[in-house]
Amino acid sequence: MKTRTFYLLAPFAFALVFSSCNDSSTETPSDENDNETKTEQKTESNSETETENKDKAIISLDEDGNQVITRVETKEDGTKVERTVPATAEELREIAEEGVLLKDETIPPVEIEIPEEKVVEAEDNYNxxxxxxxxxxxxxxxxxxxxxxxxxxxxxxxxxxxxxxxxxxxxxxxxxxxxxxxxxxxxxxxxxxxxxxxxxxxxxxxxxxxxxxxxxxxxxxxxxxxxxxxxxxxxxxxxxxxxxxxxxxxxxxxxxxxxxxxxxxxxxxxxxxxxxxxxxxxxxxxxxxxxxxxxxxxxxxxxxxxxxxxxxxxxxxxxxxxxxxxxxxxxxxxxxxxxxxx
Incomplete structure (x- = not known):
């Protein structure tokens, strides 16, 4: 059976670096401004590196038609491990808040419905x-x-x-x-x-x-x-x-x-x-x-x-x-x- 899959990636963070134009009317940046520019560039680099190391998740259908989530997680030593769990409402909400869905254009999309929190709550732990x-x-x-x-x-x-x-x-x-x-x-x-x-x-x-x-x-x-x-x-x-x-x-x-x-x-x-x-x-x-x-x-x-x-x-x-x-x-x-x- 062909698995229908969405790929979920964490949203990218972009750091914008502004610098002065080098023309005749522009003064040479001071050491303080130069340091600020370098700091911004370093922040941008760190942000991109952090994004690359973000854990990823794949939402797919198993052979019985159930939605499951496979998370690719990075351990402290840098090794990556996969963990597959049922696509519960809580998992789907968490993923929706973390990132954006990127569709694989070669297969039909999977309809992913995220339920509302609760319909009726008689007590705090009632679901x-x-x-x-x-x-x-x-x-x-x-x-x-x-x-x-x-x-x-x-x-x-x-x-x-x-x-x-x-x-x-x-x-x-x-x-x-x-x-x-x-x-x-x-x-x-x-x-x-x-x-x-x-x-x-x-x-x-x-x-x-x-x-x-x-x-x-x-x-x-x-x-x-x-x-x-x-x-x-x-x-x-x-x-x-x-x-x-x-x-x-x-x-x-x-x-x-x-x-x-x-x-x-x-x-x-x-x-x-x-x-x-x-x-x-x-x-x-x-x-x-x-x-x-x-x-x-x-x-x-x-x-x-x-x-x-x-x-x-x-x-x-x-x-x-x-x-x-x-x-x-x-x-x-x-x-x-x-x-x-x-």
Whole structure:
């Protein structure tokens, strides 16, 4: 995969040296003026040397589409070392303040969005985009295999209500980055699916709650009322053009991609989606691969257009995330189980 890169260099400092013209009407500079001129010239030279020794940073996309920053740092002994870290909001702000972006004209530019500081601050160390409370709930009540302890969440419903209030109070705005918006809507879909189950628990299936649970409008966000279907189709699929979201969203059923037992975060969301996609496609309980025939999830049937854009095939998408490549096997679809994922 070709890496898209911006090169970031610290801004140059220029020292301007002014000297008198050497004509017949100009007096010979005094020793004091001569010394000042030499000092200015030395300052200019030092400034240029200092600029050359400035640490550099490269902003690029890794193979999963995540922004990363590679810093080239100079040690005291003059040796240079590279350090690659996720391109967090703090790192991007720091770099934006340090220098100017120089684009490599041979490749398309990478869109770098620098989020605003904070949307809502309940206390000094509060940052909604870290999803600490959601992360705590998921790590407590969701197993590593994706089974959800709905009874436990219902017994501690005040914690769930607190998280829902955070989503209601923090609605995506123009200052949010694309990753922040995508993360918000994925987490919102999953936590409001949990709410729907908890509000109607015990139940053996989300389909037992109502005939069309995904069309039920019960989600109050940004002064609007959404259904799960609207969040998935009218917001996430329509705005982000990202097929991997189908393996990040959980519909509270056995045949769904498992619910991740931690929150999605802006700095990791693309890598998290890739991990979830690989896990789902290599799970033989979700997809069965034979030499002549493959039985794959109905997700690929329902949302085929998401996986076949740009002349691609469903096999092209699957092969991107599987070690054992598919060729020309016959495709059938596995029956979907709507049994609760508890």
């Amino acid at each position: 909604f985009h870290e999803y600490k409370n959601l992360n705590s709930l998921l790590s407590t009540y969701v197993s590593s295999s994706g089974n959800v302890n709905y009874a436990g969440i219902k017994a501690n419903k005040s914690k769930l209500d607190e998280i829902l209030k955070e989503f209601e109070s923090n609605y995506p705005g123009s200052g949010w980055s694309s990753a922040q918006k995508l993360t918000y809507w994925i987490n919102a879909y999953n936590i409001y699916t949990i709410k729907l189950i908890v509000d109607n628990f015990p139940t053996s299936s989300i389909t037992k709650i109502t005939a069309k649970p995904w069309h039920k409008k019960f989600i109050q966000l940004g002064g609007q009322t959404y259904s799960l279907n609207q969040i998935e189709n009218d917001v996430i699929r329509k705005r982000f053009n990202e097929p991997r979201i189908h393996f990040a969203l959980n519909c509270a059923s056995e045949s769904c991609p498992i619910l991740l037992n931690r929150a999605y975060t802006p700095g990791s969301v693309y890598g998290q989606m890739t991990t979830q996609t690989k896990r789902f496609l290599n799970d033989t309980s979700k997809n069965t691969y034979g030499k002549k025939e493959v039985q794959i999830s109905q997700i690929f049937q329902w949302y085929e257009e998401d996986f076949t854009k740009g002349g691609k095939t469903v096999f092209d998408f699957i092969n991107k995330y599987r070690t054992d490549q598919l060729d020309k096997q016959k495709i059938t679809y596995k029956e979907y189980s709507w049994d609760l994922n508890d």
